[in-house]
Each structure stands twice: as C-alpha cells, then as structure tokens.
Amino acid sequence: MRNTFINSLCELARAHDDIFLMCGxxxxxxxxxxxxxxxxxxxxxxxxxxxxxxxxxxxAREGYNVFTxxxxxxxTLRCMEQIRYDVCYHxxxxxxxxxxxxxxxxxxxxxxxxxxxxxxxxxxxxxxxTAPADPHEARSIAKYLVSHxxxxxxxxxxxxxxxxxxxxxxxxxxxxxxxxEGAGVAVLTTGAVLxxxxxQIDEAGRPWAVYSCxxxxxxxxxxxCSLARRFDCIVTMEEHxxxxxxxxxxxxxxxxxxxxxxxxxxxxxxxxxxxxKFIGYAGTQEYLRMKAGVDLGRILENA
Amino acid sequence: MxxxxxxxxxxxxxxxxxxxxxxxxxxxxxxxxxxLAVLYADVLNISPLTVDxxxxxxxxxxxxxxxxxxxxxxxxxxxxKGYDLLKEFTVNGSYFTSHVNHQIPGVELSTGSLGxxxxxxxxxxxxxxxxxxxxxxxxxxxxxxxxxxxxxxxLLAGAHHALDNMILIIDYNKIxxxxxxxxxxxxEPLADKLRAFRWQVTEVDGHNHxxxxxxxxxxxxxxxxxxxxxxxxxxxxxxxxxxxxQLAWHYKSPNDADYTRARAELEA
Ligand SMILES: Cc1ncc(C[n+]2csc(CCOP(=O)(O)OP(=O)(O)O)c2C)c(N)n1
Ligand SMILES: [Mg+2]
Numbered sequence: 001m002r003n004t005f006i007n008s009l010c011e012l013a014r015a016h017d018d019i020f021l022m023c024g025x026x027x028x029x030x031x032x033x034x035x036x037x038x039x040x041x042x043x044x045x046x047x048x049x050x051x052x053x054x055x056x057x058x059x060a061r062e063g064y065n066v067f068t069x070x071x072x073x074x075x076t077l078r079c080m081e082q083i084r085y086d087v088c089y090h091x092x093x094x095x096x097x098x099x100x101x102x103x104x105x106x107x108x109x110x111x112x113x114x115x116x117x118x119x120x121x122x123x124x125x126x127x128x129x130t131a132p133a134d135p136h137e138a139r140s141i142a143k144y145l146v147s148h149x150x151x152x153x154x155x156x157x158x159x160x161x162x163x164x165x166x167x168x169x170x171x172x173x174x175x176x177x178x179x180x181e182g183a184g185v186a187v188l189t190t191g192a193v194l195x196x197x198x199x200q201i202d203e204a205g206r207p208w209a210v211y212s213c214x215x216x217x218x219x220x221x222x223x224x225c226s227l228a229r230r231f232d233c234i235v236t237m238e239e240h241x242x243x244x245x246x247x248x249x250x251x252x253x254x255x256x257x258x259x260x261x262x263x264x265x266x267x268x269x270x271x272x273x274x275x276x277k278f279i280g281y282a283g284t285q286e287y288l289r290m291k292a293g294v295d296l297g298r299i300l301e302n303a
Numbered sequence: 304m305x306x307x308x309x310x311x312x313x314x315x316x317x318x319x320x321x322x323x324x325x326x327x328x329x330x331x332x333x334x335x336x337x338x339l340a341v342l343y344a345d346v347l348n349i350s351p352l353t354v355d356x357x358x359x360x361x362x363x364x365x366x367x368x369x370x371x372x373x374x375x376x377x378x379x380x381x382x383x384k385g386y387d388l389l390k391e392f393t394v395n396g397s398y399f400t401s402h403v404n405h406q407i408p409g410v411e412l413s414t415g416s417l418g419x420x421x422x423x424x425x426x427x428x429x430x431x432x433x434x435x436x437x438x439x440x441x442x443x444x445x446x447x448x449x450x451x452x453x454x455x456x457x458l459l460a461g462a463h464h465a466l467d468n469m470i471l472i473i474d475y476n477k478i479x480x481x482x483x484x485x486x487x488x489x490x491e492p493l494a495d496k497l498r499a500f501r502w503q504v505t506e507v508d509g510h511n512h513x514x515x516x517x518x519x520x521x522x523x524x525x526x527x528x529x530x531x532x533x534x535x536x537x538x539x540x541x542x543x544x545x546x547x548x549q550l551a552w553h554y555k556s557p558n559d560a561d562y563t564r565a566r567a568e569l570e571a
Contacts, residue, residue, distance in 0.1 A: 040433055041433075043429070043464075045460065046456075046459065046460070046463075048456035048459065048460065050422065050452070050453040050456055051422040051425065051453060051456035051457045051459075051460050052422075053422070054419060054420075054421070054422025054423045054425070054426060054453070054457065055422050055423070055425050055426030055429065055457075055460065056426060057422075057423045057426060058422070058423040058424060058425060058426020058427035058428070058429070058430060059426040059427070059429065059430045060426075061411075061423070061426075061427060061430070062357075062426075062427060062430035062431065062434065062436075063430070063434075064430060081416055081419075082419065082422075082453075085413065085416055085419060086412075086419055086422075086423060089413055090405060090412070090413065
C-alpha cells in the first residue's frame with residue numbers, strides 16, 4: 001500500500017501543482033518517481049524530522065499542500081510538539097505519512113514498532129488520522145487528502161497487503177466502510193489488520209459483520225447508533241496499544257451516545273490490540289501480532 | 304516615529320504591560336527592543352496594510368515569551384487597529400496570550416515553545432525561492448533558545464539549501480532562564496559555530512541602531528548563496544539600570560515602585 005499511496009500521489013501531483021513531498025532521508029526505491037518528475041516539489045530534509053515538520057509548515061504557509069514521509073515513529077512521535085503547535089494549532093496544510101504502522105517492521109525492533117501513534121495524534125485538535133486497510137483505501141485516502149485543507153496523518157502498513165475492497169472506497173472522516181453485512185457481532189477494524197480479521201472469521205465460519213474505518217475522527221454518530229442497536233457485541237481491532245487507540249475511540253463514542261440518551265444501552269465492546277506492552281524480540285509482523293494478541297482468537301473462542 | 308523613539312515606546316509599553324498584568328520576561332523584551340525597532344522602522348518591507356501580501360518580508364519571532372516587545376512594536380506601528388493592547392493583554396478571552404499568538408494581526412507564527420520558528424522560516428524561505436518571490440525572511444531567536452537541537456537542524460538546512468533570503472538575528476543577551484548561557488550550556492565560540500555551519504555571520508552591538516540598520520539592510524539585500532546570521536550582542540533588561548544583566552528580571556514583574564523608577568529612566 002506504500003507504493004500505491006506514493007504512486008497515487010505522483011499521479012495526483014500532475015494535476016495538482018501544489019503537492020509538495022518531503023522525506024526524512026527515507027524512500028529508496030519508492031520516492032524516486034516523484035522526485036524525478038517534480039524536483040521543484042520534492043525535498044529530502046535529511047534525518048531531521050523536527051526541522052522537516054517545521055519546514056513543511058513554512059512551505060504550507062506559502063500555498064503548498066505538503067506531505068512529509070518517513071518511517072513510523074520518526075515523522076510522528078519524534079516531532080510531536082512540532083505537529084501539535086506548528087502544524088495543528090496553525091491548521092497548516094501538512095500531511096504526515098508514516099510507513100510501517102504497527103509491527104510492519106517487526107524484526108527491526110521496538111524503535112520501529114509504531115504502536116502509540118494513533119493515540120497521540122488523534123488527541124490533537126485539527127488532526128485527521130487515517131489508516132488504510134488495503135491498497136484501494138490507500139489510493140482513496142491519497143485522493144481525499146489532495147483536496148483536504150489542513151493537517152492529516154496517514155498510517156501506512158508497508159507492502160504486500162491483499163486487495164480487500166473491489167475498488168476505491170468513499171472515505172470520509174469518521175465513516176465506516178462496510179466490508180460485509182452480518183449478524184450478532186460487528187467487527188470494526190482500522191488499518192491493515194482487516195485482512196487477518198476476515199480470514200479468522202471465515203475460518204471459524206461466523207456470520208459476523210465487518211467494517212473498516214480508514215479515517216478516525218469524530219465518528220458518524222448515526223452509524224454508531226445504528227450499530228449499537230443492531231449488535232449486542234462490537235469488537236474493535238487495531239495493531240496499536242489498547243490505551244487511547246481505535247478501540248478507545250469507539251468506546252468513547254458509544255459511551256457519549258449512551259450518556260446523551262441516543263442509545264438505550266451500550267453493546268459489549270471487546271477491544272483487540274496490544275495490551276500496553278513492548279515486544280523486545282524480533283519477529284515477522286504476523287508473529288508479533290500473534291504474540292501481542294492482535295487477532296480474534298480469544299474472541300472467537302468466547303463468542 | 305524614528306527607530307530611537309520606537310524603541311523607547313516599545314520599552315514603555317512593555318513596562319506598562321508587565322506592570323499592569325503582572326507579566327514576566329521584561330528582560331528579554333528589553334534586550335530585543337532595539338532590534339525590533341530598527342526592523343519595523345527602517346528595514347522591513349511590510350506595513351499594516353500588507354500583512355497578507357505575498358511580496359512582504361516575513362518576521363518569525365521565535366522567542367515568544369518576550370511577547371510584550373513584539374506586541375508593543377506592532378501596536379506602535381499601527382498593526383493593531385481595533386485592539387486595545389493595554390486593556391486586552393492576557394485577559395480572559397483575549398488572543399494577546401503572553402506567548403505570541405498568530406491570531407493577532409502582524410504575527411506570522413505562534414511561538415513560545417522555544418526552537419520552532421527557525422525551521423518554519425527555512426520552509427518559508429525555500430517556498431519563496433521556488434516561487435520566485437523576492438521577500439526576505441527574518442527570524443529572531445534568543446540565545447538560551449539555541450540549546451534546542453531543532454535549531455541546529457534548521458541551521459544545517461538553511462545553509463544546505465543556500466537560503467540567502469534568510470536573516471537570522473540572535474538576541475545574545477548572555478542570560479537564559481536559570482543562569483547565564485555560559486553556565487548553563489555554553490554557546491561560545493558562537494560565531495565560529497555558525498560559520499562552520501556555512502552561515503555568513505556578522506556581530507553587532509544590538510543596541511546601536513546605526514549598526515543594526517546597516518547590517519540588517521545589507522543582509523537582506525545580499526543574495527550570495529549564504530544565509531545570514533547576525534549575532535546581536537545585547538544586555539538583558541537594557542534601558543532600565545536595575546534590570547540590566549539581572550537574571551531576576553526574566554521572571555519578575557515590576558511593582559509600583561519599580562514601575563515609577565523604570566518609567567523615569569526610560570523617559571529621561
Ligand atoms: C521548549 C521550551 N523549553 C522551556 C521553555 C521555558 N522558558 C521560557 S523562556 C526560557 C529562557 C529563555 O532564555 P533565552 O532563550 O536566553 O531568552 P531571553 O534571554 O531572550 O529571554 C525558558 C527556559 C520554553 N518556553 N520552551
Ligand atoms: Mg537570553
């Protein structure tokens with residue numbers, strides 16, 4: 001999905017001459033097409049993510065739609081304050097692209113495990129947090145962001161994700177994309193864990209509904225109310241710490257709807273994610289997901 | 304108003320603000336007052352009517368804690384039409400926060416967390432170059448602020464991209480928050496460091512208006528492939544004898560007696 005996203009950006013940059021791409025000295029064999037076609041709108045900022053983010057704000061102030069690109073924690077946690085104050089308070093037109101969400105760089109160690117980013121970025125006003133599940137979502141998000149004015153974050157997985165949707169999807173902040181209708185349990189996922197969720201549900205032969213949420217922000221409350229009325233159990237799944245992530249966002253929304261009297265009762269919410277721990281040993285993304293418990297195993301046993 | 308009168312007015316207004324609203328950071332406002340006065344009186348290609356004009360010069364005021372000096376200069380130069388700075392400063396609901404706020408006309412960037420503006424200035428300077436825009440980009444940083452590593456990333460970037468439309472002014476008042484710069488985290492040899500980073504460096508007396516005017520004007524015109532750094536040697540609290548060089552005036556706000564004495568000295 002990384003290549004799909006960057007290639008989409010490259011195509012879009014032909015028609016949109018305000019798109020500017022910066023990288024933190026990463027992107028070998030990925031960013032070259034953009035750099036070659038649009039040298040005037042490309043910059044390798046060096047391994048200096050604070051300055052990259054500040055420069056992005058400077059460029060955005062002068063009319064560019066700036067995308068910063070690096071691995072996981074580097075364009076995000078490394079420069080959180082630049083994101084909060086320079087990008088978000090000024091509502092600057094800066095999009096942060098992180099490749100390697102979750103354990104996509106599993107064997108590289110904890111430095112490269114991107115497992116707290118959603119919690120940190122979604123807490124900042126003006127920030128739109130996005131996490132595509134497959135290449136179609138990635139392309140749809142790229143297209144959306146070309147006309148979206150203001151800060152956004154794109155949490156990409158890496159490479160090799162299967163196509164799940166049939167084509168591009170209508171991504172909107174807070175909107176759930178229906179992957180399949182079902183009954184009893186609704187599984188809500190964000191990012192690339194969707195594929196694993198579907199496989200496990202299929203193997204277990206459950207009729208569960210599945211929704212993907214590529215753009216986290218204030219959820220569409222009508223949809224959430226209707227989910228709460230239709231399902232006794234909502235499962236959330238993310239490759240991220242449980243504290244403050246996607247599942248937390250769903251819980252917050254449902255709890256607010258309950259408090260406002262818009263739903264008569266709260267469905268049971270089972271959150272699947274990383275139980276607030278680091279995994280210090282190496283492993284493939286699949287292995288580390290399994291070790292962290294980022295799968296539906298226990299949910300399927302108990303439901 | 305000439306730059307000398309403007310500087311006096313900035314110091315008087317900063318005194319009023321710090322006294323009446325019990326605000327801090329008057330020392331850093333006084334060390335930078337002459338720099339701001341010369342910039343706004345004689346150097347910048349900007350006016351209250353051109354704050355959004357793409358051709359304007361940009362000023363990034365990185366030492367946002369010394370907000371009173373910037374608000375005062377903007378006030379004296381007519382940028383704050385419709386505002387009552389003395390009344391509104393820091394009161395409930397006012398955008399005159401005591402770290403500068405871009406919601407106020409003439410303020411390009413909100414600052415207050417030290418070490419952010421130079422990188423934004425680099426991005427702006429790069430954008431102006433790529434768009435063929437002749438504006439200059441001025442950034443004012445304090446000395447203690449240079450402890451922040453982000454500035455050194457930006458210094459690398461400014462030189463690497465040959466941003467000769469950038470003018471960095473360092474308010475080198477030798478005092479930071481909890482001690483002297485020399486004691487806390489020494490910057491010396493600062494000029495050599497900046498030269499080694501491939502910036503063109505000029506050292507000036509930051510309270511001598513003729514020197515400031517000449518250096519600022521020359522730096523803004525010289526498009527020679529090098530970003531410019533002006534090390535302005537200043538005195539924290541400059542202009543009021545009992546504040547000069549005193550760490551305490553990083554924090555203290557003048558009481559009634561301090562106010563009367565300071566006012567008399569500034570008006571003399
Ligand atoms: C990132 C950050 N850390 C700490 C502070 C708190 N702080 C405010 S002013 C200051 C000292 C500033 O000293 P200096 O940079 O020399 O400024 P000046 O002497 O011009 O007032 C400190 C530590 C801050 N505003 N931002
Ligand atoms: Mg100082």
